[in-house]
Amino acid sequence: MSGPLILGIETSCDETGVAVLEGMKVRSSVLASQVDLHARFGGVVPEVAARAHVEAIRPLVHQALTMAGVHPDELDAVAVTQGPGLVGALMVGYSFAKALAYSLGKPLYGIDHMEGHLFAPRLSFARYEPPAVVVLASGGHSQIVHVKGWGDYEVLGGTIDDAAGEAFDKLARFMGLGYPGGPAIDKDAVDGDPEAISFPRALRDRPYDFSFSGLKTSVVTYLEKAKKDGTLPPRADVSASIQEAIIDVLVAKTFNAVEATGVEVVGGGGGVLANSRLRKRLAEEADARGVGLFVPEPALCTDNGAMIASVASYRMERGQPGDPLTGDVLPGLRLGS
Amino acid sequence: MNILSIETSTPASSVAIGIDGSVTGMSVNVDRRGHVGFLMPAIDFCFARAGWKPRDIDIVAVDIGPGPYTGLRSGIATAQAFAAAVGAPMVTVSSLTVIAVRAATGRRRIWPVVDMRRGQFAIAPFRPLPGGVAPDGSPEVVSPEYFKALLESEGSDSLVVGDWEAMPDATWTGLHKVRKGRPRYPSAETILEIAARKASKGMVTDADNIRPTYMREPDVQINWSTFRSEGAWPS
Numbered sequence: 001m002s003g004p005l006i007l008g009i010e011t012s013c014d015e016t017g018v019a020v021l022e023g024m025k026v027r028s029s030v031l032a033s034q035v036d037l038h039a040r041f042g043g044v045v046p047e048v049a050a051r052a053h054v055e056a057i058r059p060l061v062h063q064a065l066t067m068a069g070v071h072p073d074e075l076d077a078v079a080v081t082q083g084p085g086l087v088g089a090l091m092v093g094y095s096f097a098k099a100l101a102y103s104l105g106k107p108l109y110g111i112d113h114m115e116g117h118l119f120a121p122r123l124s125f126a127r128y129e130p131p132a133v134v135v136l137a138s139g140g141h142s143q144i145v146h147v148k149g150w151g152d153y154e155v156l157g158g159t160i161d162d163a164a165g166e167a168f169d170k171l172a173r174f175m176g177l178g179y180p181g182g183p184a185i186d187k188d189a190v191d192g193d194p195e196a197i198s199f200p201r202a203l204r205d206r207p208y209d210f211s212f213s214g215l216k217t218s219v220v221t222y223l224e225k226a227k228k229d230g231t232l233p234p235r236a237d238v239s240a241s242i243q244e245a246i247i248d249v250l251v252a253k254t255f256n257a258v259e260a261t262g263v264e265v266v267g268g269g270g271g272v273l274a275n276s277r278l279r280k281r282l283a284e285e286a287d288a289r290g291v292g293l294f295v296p297e298p299a300l301c302t303d304n305g306a307m308i309a310s311v312a313s314y315r316m317e318r319g320q321p322g323d324p325l326t327g328d329v330l331p332g333l334r335l336g337s
Numbered sequence: 338m339n340i341l342s343i344e345t346s347t348p349a350s351s352v353a354i355g356i357d358g359s360v361t362g363m364s365v366n367v368d369r370r371g372h373v374g375f376l377m378p379a380i381d382f383c384f385a386r387a388g389w390k391p392r393d394i395d396i397v398a399v400d401i402g403p404g405p406y407t408g409l410r411s412g413i414a415t416a417q418a419f420a421a422a423v424g425a426p427m428v429t430v431s432s433l434t435v436i437a438v439r440a441a442t443g444r445r446r447i448w449p450v451v452d453m454r455r456g457q458f459a460i461a462p463f464r465p466l467p468g469g470v471a472p473d474g475s476p477e478v479v480s481p482e483y484f485k486a487l488l489e490s491e492g493s494d495s496l497v498v499g500d501w502e503a504m505p506d507a508t509w510t511g512l513h514k515v516r517k518g519r520p521r522y523p524s525a526e527t528i529l530e531i532a533a534r535k536a537s538k539g540m541v542t543d544a545d546n547i548r549p550t551y552m553r554e555p556d557v558q559i560n561w562s563t564f565r566s567e568g569a570w571p572s
């Protein structure tokens with residue numbers, strides 16, 4: 001056997017994710033996505049999310065174990081997202097995981113969701129090791145993290161207003177492209193010219209921080225004026241230009257951090273890292289500088305149970321004990337603090 | 338038949354273990370925010386006192402609401418995981434029934450009340466029977482004013498139990514046939530008794546089939562002034 005068998009459960013936002021890991025090998029990983037439930041609201045509704053988790057979790061755990069060919073008694077530990085996230089959503093997964101671990105007589109590992117994203121590239125790349133700079137971008141979070149060692153993280157910067165995924169969602173909604181916005185704009189931008197319109201790139205003077213509210217205003221103003229003047233470009237050009245503005249900022253800030261820290265390893269996580277153009281731009285930039293880029297497959301970039309189990313797997317192999325029974329969810333958990 | 342019962346539908350959460358409806362261990366906590374941190378240590382405490390292991394449990398019983406707190410789901414998720422891990426069937430009970438059973442005395446029609454917050458209350462009428470209660474109408478979520486009108490239209494004497502203290506005092510003025518009583522909250526001890534009866538009649542279910550009783554739609558606030566639906570591309 002190549003490592004402990006760990007069940008990982010993730011319910012911090014709008015995806016119920018469950019996976020079985022053997023060491024760092026994914027034996028199974030299943031997901032109940034709530035995208036359709038939230039689409040009509042254009043964003044995640046906390047009570048809707050919590051209701052969906054409680055319906056999905058028990059069948060998903062069963063499915064993940066069955067697909068992995070693992071009997072619950074064979075598990076070595078249960079890992080679960082403890083925070084940050086929506087409190088009602090976190091409570092479902094955490095309560096379930098705690099009771100499961102207790103009644104199976106196995107240790108429980110409560111995991112920081114963001115640390116899960118930092119670990120996720122390990123599931124795809126054996127060579128991904130700190131020190132590294134990792135860009136985390138999703139609908140709920142956008143950060144540049146200096147991973148000095150496992151468990152030793154410094155958040156160098158992040159968004160001062162909307163998360164990158166949130167900016168995609170809001171702009172896609174404004175353009176009538178549907179929800180979630182990232183994949184919708186990515187798809188629409190394929191035939192567009194990313195240089196057609198020059199939208200602003202904010203906070204040039206702050207090396208690791210981003211802001212997307214100015215971009216939002218600028219897009220709305222631009223479209224309203226262009227419509228009035230009859231100079232509206234093809235929609236694909238607008239999508240491509242919006243996408244480029246968001247990506248430019250993420251790429252620039254990431255490599256600012258690479259330069260400042262001198263690391264030779266760059267990682268990525270969060271749903272926005274599934275964006276094909278961002279992946280391409282990061283790869284080009286990493287190549288040009290001769291540093292290694294480790295962005296896992298899209299299914300491991302978005303929220304999933306495997307990344308949660310991977311942190312526990314690391315801890316367990318180093319003999320770190322599980323959590324006490326008295327633990328509670330930590331909705332406001334912050335990386336590195 | 339060894340039973341574990343879990344109650345988290347109101348600010349008072351509790352767990353109990355027992356044999357065939359008689360309680361051997363119980364733990365209670367009144368703190369509407371503390372459900373998650375309370376449950377497993379409380380269960381562990383009961384087990385340790387009784388010398389039981391999780392696998393000794395034959396039935397897992399849980400209150401499935403109605404209840405206003407996100408804590409309700411933590412109790413249900415805990416019960417589901419426990420049942421799944423030890424392969425035990427489950428029994429579900431309604432919070433309104435649990436409150437009514439404890440109040441079952443005399444001949445008055447029983448109206449349990451659960452505070453759903455934001456001025457709304459879950460209620461349901463029950464008829465007292467020797468050794469229990471029987472539902473005597475459907476549960477509803479109502480305002481105190483509506484509840485008052487309902488009680489006024491009642492021909493018979495009524496007993497209101499549960500969290501009626503959360504209703505305004507004006508609710509009770511002029512209601513001469515209405516008495517108010519206890520308990521205020523449902524308890525795991527009562528769930529255990531109900532579960533023993535239901536399980537002996539084969540009224541058990543699988544962990545996959547458990548759903549909370551919400552009785553109202555989720556709160557969704559859409560800002561329609563800034564919300565633009567699909568197809569808003571200005572062409």
Ligand SMILES: [Zn+2]
Nearest residue numbers: 113138270303
């Ligand atoms: Zn995430």
